Amino acid sequence: MTSSNSRRKEPIKAVLFDFDGTLSTLRAGWEETMAPMMKEAIAGPRALTPEDSKSLDDEIAAYIDQSTGIQTIFQMRWLAEKVAEKGWNPHILGEWEYKAEYNRRLLQSVNGRIADLEAGRLEATDFLMKGSEAFLELLRERGVDMYVASGTDHPDVVHEAKVLGVQRYFREIAGAPVGRADCSKEKVIADLLKEKGFRGQELAIIGDGKVEIRLARENGALALGIASDENRREGVNPVKRERLLAAGAERIAGDFANAGEWLEWLGLESR
Structure with missing residues (x-):
């Protein structure tokens, strides 16, 4: 301390x-859901070189680290801007569409945990x-x-x-x-x-x-x-x-x- x-x-x-x-x-691991989704959206169909891949991973990780605590929609706004900036993916979605997809992925694990709680398979102290x-x-x-x-x-x-x-x-x-x-x-x-x-x-x-x-x-x-x-x-x-x-x-x-x-x-x- x-x-x-x-x-x-x-x-x-x-x-x-x-x-x-x-x-x-309950939402532990959200970073591991957000980072690959962001990478997929930014890279699109482009085959990244190892250097490009690492550089993008580092950029995404740095952004997630410094944005922890803000509303998800602002993180998705950054994503939409980054997709447009890189120009690798011609299919650019809006920030709310990216948020919907992120929530869909994240809630798969969150809802599973809630179901275990409500069914008594796990206790609140587990989360x-x-x-x-x-x-x-x-x-x-x-x-x-x-x-x-x-x-x-x-x-x-x-x-x-x-x-x-x-x-x-x-x-x-x-x-x-x-x-x-x-x-x-x-x-x-x-x-x-x-x-x-x-x-x-x-x-x-x-x-x-x-x-x-x-x-x-x-x-x-x-x-x-x-x-x-x-x-x-x-x-x-x-x-x-x-x-x-x-x-x-x-x-x-x-x-x-x-x-x-x-x-x-x-x-x-x-x-």
């Missing part, structure tokens, strides 16, 4: 969580970051308002939170608006600060992507990173850790198992 010597002068009153990769691992539900319970006991903002489509993130049994902890779950390219995370933060009246220093934002960390820093909120290993559901993913450090995360952990330290970071340990 990463921390600093400074201690909070006042406790956090509200926490905004990212969902995928922060609390839930929750270690210690997450206990941590949410501690926050609820301390009267902290909790929210979720996700780049995943709104109906999907609500359903997945319900399937995992964590929906009950949140005052609001905001996913990407269906059919619109709006940033749900920016909107939720603006609502918390302007409409619900929280001050920046009363709000913590917890996530595994650069987007939510950047938004936290821009709005004066506490920026907490979770460098999650989504396969093991515990421990630190060093790639994510470096990404979060570069984005300006003030504290970083790999999971929620050490609830005491999280509560200390939030100024809640003595409550």
